[in-house]
Each structure stands twice: as C-alpha cells, then as structure tokens.
Amino acid sequence: MKITFILPAIGKKQGKKYIGTWKMEPLTVAVLKALTPWNVQTELFDDRIELIDYNTKTDLVCITVETYTAKRSYQIAARFRERGIPVVMGGYHATICPEETENYCDSVIVGNAEGVWRQMLADAGNRRLQKRYAGGIGTYSVRPDKSIFTGKKYLPVSLVETGRGCNHSCEFCSISRFYDSRYHARSHELIESDIKASPYKYFFLVDDNLVANRKNALELFRRIEPLKIKWAGQGTLSMAKDPELLRAMKKSGCEIILIGFESLDNANLKQMNKSFNYALGERDELVKRVHDAGIGIYATFVFGYDNDDEKTVEQALQFSKKHNFYTAAFNHLLPFPNTRLYDRLKEENRLIYDKWWLADGYNYGELSFVPKKISPEGLSKACRDARKEFSSFGTVMSRGFASLGRTSPLLWGLFWGMNLRIGGEVDQKMNVPIGENLDELPK
C-alpha cells in the first residue's frame, strides 16, 4: 500500500512563481509518517514548493485542509478522485467544517488525526473507509519522522511541538474554538528527545501559547536550558510581568517571541474578548522588559474591529517603529468559520461572502466583511501601506541598528534578509486568487 500526503498552497497569480517567504517543514506530516506502519510506502507533495504529480501511483491521498487552502484542497482532491483514488481530509478546516469537507472527499478526520490514523489506514487497506473518524483533542506521543522531508527545501529550522490550544477565548480565534479554550502541554521528555534528534541548532517551538501554563512553561524552559539551542515561539505580552519566567525563557535560548498585540485600542480589545488590556504606558514598559531580557519581538496586529480606521493602523505602525520590533504583521481581520466573530458578523449582515474561502473572485488581502468606520478597500489598503512602510529600506535600517545586540549575531544577520524580502513581497502577495492557477512549475 502507498499513501500520498499533500500540503496545499493558498494560490498564486497566473504566470508568477509562488511567493517564497517562510517555508517551514510541515510538522503534522512527519507526525503522521511516524504513525504509519513500516510496510506502507509514503510520499509528500508540498504544493508550496513543488508540482503535484497527479499521475503518481498511489492507493490513498491524505490532504491537510486549512481554511485558506480549502478551495485548493478540494480542487486537488477532485483530480485524484477522477482516477478512482480515495481521498482523506483532516486539519483545522476539516474539523471545523466537516459537513462542507465531506462533500469533496471520501473520509474526514475530525480533531487530531494521531489517535485514529492507524485505524483509518487499516480501513483504507480493506477498502472500507468510514465517512468520518473522530480524532481526539490533545497531544501525541511519538517522535515525528522527518525522513519524509528528504530532498525538500525548507528553512534550516527544526519545528518541535510543545503544546496545543490556548486558555484564552478571543472572539476571532479558531484555535480557542478548536481546543475549547484549553491548553494541552506535550510531554517534556518527548520535547527534549525531539530537540536532541534534530541536526539543527535553531528551533521553532510550535505552540499556540507557550506561556499559557506558567508552571509547565518554567519546567520546560529549565529542562531545555542545558541543550544550548536557540529558539523562537509564541507567547503573550503578559509574560513580561513575570521576571522569573522571562529570565528562564531567555536562559533556555529564546531569541524571538511572537506576541499578538492585535490592537492598541482598549475598546477593540474588549470587543474581541482579548483578556489583556493595558493602561497607557504599561504596554511600552512591558515591551521594554522583553527587549531588556534580550528577546526580540515579532508583533502581530489585526484590524477591522468596530473602532478601527486608518488612524488605528497608523498608530500600530508608529508603535512598532518606536519599539524597533524584529518584525511585525499588519493583518486585516478574517472571519474564520465557526468562530464567534463569524456568527456575529453574519447576524449583523456584514459578511460580503458567506464562505469567502470558497468564493469565486475572493483574493488574498481583501476583506470579506464590511468594517464599521472604514470601507473594506480602505482597510485593505491601510494594512498594505503599513506593511510596506514597516519593511521599507529606511525603516529596516533603523530597526536593524537599534536592535543590534538584542539577539544573537546569527538572528541579527537573518533580520536583514528576512525583513527586506518581506518588503519586496508585500505587493506580490496582495490579490493572489485563492485556490486557482496553481499548476505551473514554481521557478
């Protein structure tokens, strides 16, 4: 028996190469590969970096579906099903919208696939695939088998999963919905073993909120400190109120932490149910503490809440420039299915598309709903302009020199290549069609 894993891309403009930043190894595939019996052959097509061979000899196609890639996933599935090859789909979107997904495949795995993977493969081998498999919610206990990435060009950074879920419940977040606002820590023994097995010194610790559980985070940081690695991961600004946590984080090798500021406007934060509101000046003080600890910040913002307009985007841009963040993302809000945000906007009759992820004519970078104080086009442009300005040559130069010494020399070196490249790709990314024109060879 042979199975084919496929990781779909979002889309690309006709005749243009796929946009190249941030191609990290798809960890989920390596986990499933590890759970696949030795006598089952496997192959992977990563649609972001290579062509899919639709004529490949295979017995089963397994596709990871995200909301952004749902349309493309369904197109790919149709090509294989035409040949009579069964297709199984899993992932966040398949879990959140199984009724939709099952229209395009033979079987859907709802929840984390690890718990039902071997059963599903056995059923596929006996040609008795069930329509649905109920995977659990939680973490797994195998070491990912990254041999499936051999020959593929990913960033030389090893991904190691440390936890899943988050104990907050922001209105727009599909993670909190998926995990029911709970955090699931992975075994520290397995994390340590994954790190030791990696040929790389640089790691991305995959976690929706590394500091969701303080005790767990402290224990993990102390455990990995002797391994002398450098890592980036995802946390929250509130961790800066905890000097012991911040120190342990740095000593364990933290170089960059992604912090979702989301908004600087307290009314917006309240509306999105972001539980951390900060007094004037407090946010600046907490950012300073993170920087003083020797940790760079990847700041993310989201715009489209009811108090947002061009001014709030500009305010976030100035805040990011003032603090010389390592990098920052200025994104517009997207109503992901089955979130409270989606339900509210639908009820308020503000959705432009009922299902933007399947709509013909919906392109990356466009709004799929109508904000209160600014037009959809106006907000899309404001976000684009902020990205462009933050990654302009002059801004990158001043940010780079201001943050000299904050991170290790290698990360500082990476800063230049990464930020200048992001600037060059801002306009390429705008208006990429979702799920179409993907069958040309990336150059």
Ligand code: SF4
């Ligand atoms: S803190 Fe982040 S991961 Fe947690 S619910 Fe909010 S947006 Fe989602």
